[in-house]
Amino acid sequence: MGHTPIPVSVNLLWCVPAKVGGSEDYLVRQLLGLAEIESDIAPTLYAPAGFGAAHPDLAMRFPVVEAPIDGSNRTRRVLAEHVWLANRTRGSLLVHHGGGTVPSRGTRPIVLTIHDLQYLTYPQYFSTIKRNYLRAAMPRSVSRADVITVPTEYVRASVIETFRVADERVIVVPHGMESTLGNDATDADTLRARYGLGDGPIIVLPAMTHPHKGHLFLLGMMASRWTDPSLRLVFTGGAGAAEAEVRRSTEQLGLGDRVVRTGRVPAADRDGLLRMAAAMVFPSEYEGFGAPVIEAMALGVPVICSDRACLPEVAGDAAIVLPLEPDAWSGALDRAVAERDHFVVAGRARAAQFTARLSGLALRDAYGRALR
Numbered sequence: 001m002g003h004t005p006i007p008v009s010v011n012l013l014w015c016v017p018a019k020v021g022g023s024e025d026y027l028v029r030q031l032l033g034l035a036e037i038e039s040d041i042a043p044t045l046y047a048p049a050g051f052g053a054a055h056p057d058l059a060m061r062f063p064v065v066e067a068p069i070d071g072s073n074r075t076r077r078v079l080a081e082h083v084w085l086a087n088r089t090r091g092s093l094l095v096h097h098g099g100g101t102v103p104s105r106g107t108r109p110i111v112l113t114i115h116d117l118q119y120l121t122y123p124q125y126f127s128t129i130k131r132n133y134l135r136a137a138m139p140r141s142v143s144r145a146d147v148i149t150v151p152t153e154y155v156r157a158s159v160i161e162t163f164r165v166a167d168e169r170v171i172v173v174p175h176g177m178e179s180t181l182g183n184d185a186t187d188a189d190t191l192r193a194r195y196g197l198g199d200g201p202i203i204v205l206p207a208m209t210h211p212h213k214g215h216l217f218l219l220g221m222m223a224s225r226w227t228d229p230s231l232r233l234v235f236t237g238g239a240g241a242a243e244a245e246v247r248r249s250t251e252q253l254g255l256g257d258r259v260v261r262t263g264r265v266p267a268a269d270r271d272g273l274l275r276m277a278a279a280m281v282f283p284s285e286y287e288g289f290g291a292p293v294i295e296a297m298a299l300g301v302p303v304i305c306s307d308r309a310c311l312p313e314v315a316g317d318a319a320i321v322l323p324l325e326p327d328a329w330s331g332a333l334d335r336a337v338a339e340r341d342h343f344v345v346a347g348r349a350r351a352a353q354f355t356a357r358l359s360g361l362a363l364r365d366a367y368g369r370a371l372r
Contacts, residue, residue, distance in 0.1 A: 007093055010044070022291050023099070036360055049069065109370045112148050142165060151175055174362060197234070205218060205237075219246070280296035294351050315350070318347045
């Protein structure tokens with residue numbers, strides 16, 4: 001690449017601020033990483049209304065052009081991509097579509113980010129409308145993309161196998177944790193008072209109540225294996241498709257006084273809750289990356305996670321990685337407490353391999369390949 005700025009358009013119209021979870025964090029962090037490195041890339045971010053206010057650090061570094069939509073309505077978003085976005089990105093040398101699909105109209109070359117292929121592995125967790133949309137849109141999007149970026153080798157292999165894509169077209173751009181993670185973490189005493197956590201140990205699952213995240217599995221563990229009355233299981237994150245079932249199960253198992261529902265919390269409280277936890281527990285059935293694993297490690301917290309999908313790849317040997325069976329998890333919490341020092345050291349070393357800067361470098365390389 002030369003020294004003349006290379007105009008790149010980044011499509012973030014799918015990114016409803018504070019509502020789409022890990023995929024939003026993924027793109028934001030790699031773009032922040034891109035800002036940290038030496039690069040000729042000059043991105044302009046096209047996003048829904050409110051995105052700049054939700055991500056001021058990113059808006060300070062790159063121009064943000066907000067569309068007259070909020071991103072929550074798929075039909076309006078798709079229409080905006082085909083008309084509003086296509087008209088505004090004609091002068092770009094490259095367009096990066098970060099939400100997993102590519103509109104049928106617009107500038108090329110194209111970089112496409114695919115976060116996961118969960119709709120194929122667990123179709124029952126998707127509405128009929130969304131499932132049918134993805135089944136139609138994904139193959140077409142893959143065929144239009146010049147380069148496809150994915151968060152893990154697990155997703156890379158899935159994309160190559162599913163869509164018969166040439167290996168060299170699919171590049172891993174890993175998640176990257178910002179260096180400031182945890183700097184403003186809320187202290188434990190404040191959090192205990194704010195959320196009614198009592199004086200005993202806590203464990204945390206930071207995830208929306210989607211069916212695959214494992215909330216019901218943990219409720220079963222609390223009822224049958226982890227029965228210390230002073231232990232609190234903290235669910236952070238908003239309501240997902242399994243919200244009603246999680247509430248019903250909590251009541252039926254008599255866990256109302258041992259399960260704390262905080263809802264979505266500020267980043268400072270999230271980091272503080274993780275930092276004070278005996279463990280971050282993550283019994284997910286499917287992840288394209290599983291950012292909470294690395295976030296917890298960076299904050300010095302032992303991690304207990306499932307052995308599903310990409311999680312063994314991401315966790316490495318720095319976590320307790322187990323099959324989703326109650327007997328396997330029965331002694332895991334005691335082990336996390338007994339070997340805390342080991343898992344804190346191993347986790348921090350593992351998290352050091354997932355920085356925003358490294359993510360930005362990988363993104364720059366993906367753009368460079370598409371521009372060749």
